[in-house]
Amino acid sequence: xxxLGLDVGSKTIGVAVGDASGTIASARSVLAxxxxxxxxATIAELARGEAAGAVVIGLPLExxxxxxxxxxxxxxxIAVLEPVLKDMPTPVSVHTWDxxxxxxxxxxxxxxADVSRARRKQSIDxxxxxxxxxxxxxAKRRREGLS
Numbered sequence: 025x026x027x028l029g030l031d032v033g034s035k036t037i038g039v040a041v042g043d044a045s046g047t048i049a050s051a052r053s054v055l056a057x058x059x060x061x062x063x064x065a066t067i068a069e070l071a072r073g074e075a076a077g078a079v080v081i082g083l084p085l086e087x088x089x090x091x092x093x094x095x096x097x098x099x100x101x102i103a104v105l106e107p108v109l110k111d112m113p114t115p116v117s118v119h120t121w122d123x124x125x126x127x128x129x130x131x132x133x134x135x136x137a138d139v140s141r142a143r144r145k146q147s148i149d150x151x152x153x154x155x156x157x158x159x160x161x162x163a164k165r166r167r168e169g170l171s
Contacts, residue, residue: 025077028070029157031123031149032081032098037063038149040157041074046164049157051150060104068108071116079109079116082123082156089122121160123152 029049031038037055042048057063071079081102084094091099102118109116133151 026074027078027080027157027161028067028074028076029121029153029160030067030079030081031152031156032101033057033149034097036149037067038151038153039070040150040153041076042157042161046161049154049161051154054149060101063101064105064108067105068112068116071109072112076116077114078119079105080119080121080157080160081105082152083120085122085124087124119160121156123156 025046026044027042027046027049029040029042035057037057039052039055040049041052043050055063055066058066067079070076081098083098084092086092086095098120102120106118109118
């Protein structure tokens, strides 16, 4: 089953996609935010186009694991997205994944690859979505005993 990974921010949404075997996540794109309803429609189109069975959304928890302001905002988006994905001809499940360190890991990876600051800014959200999705895929494989 293919899955989409999302890093939902206030201005952009980073998108990653998993391969058909559910093993490898790849950064795909960065979408400009246009409001919850329009963003949900765009994500539904992406899910349909990728034949995704799941969407994994990074939940930006506080360092102590509690739900803060940013996580509440992401949950509001999820509340709009879930009904849209469930009403598709082939329903798509929604999962959250703790994304506390995904952006920092993505930033370190891009710096180590000697990517310029301007290029990092363009791709950081998609790479963060890749880290989110890869973490979820790895955990799913461990749960299913496939690793």
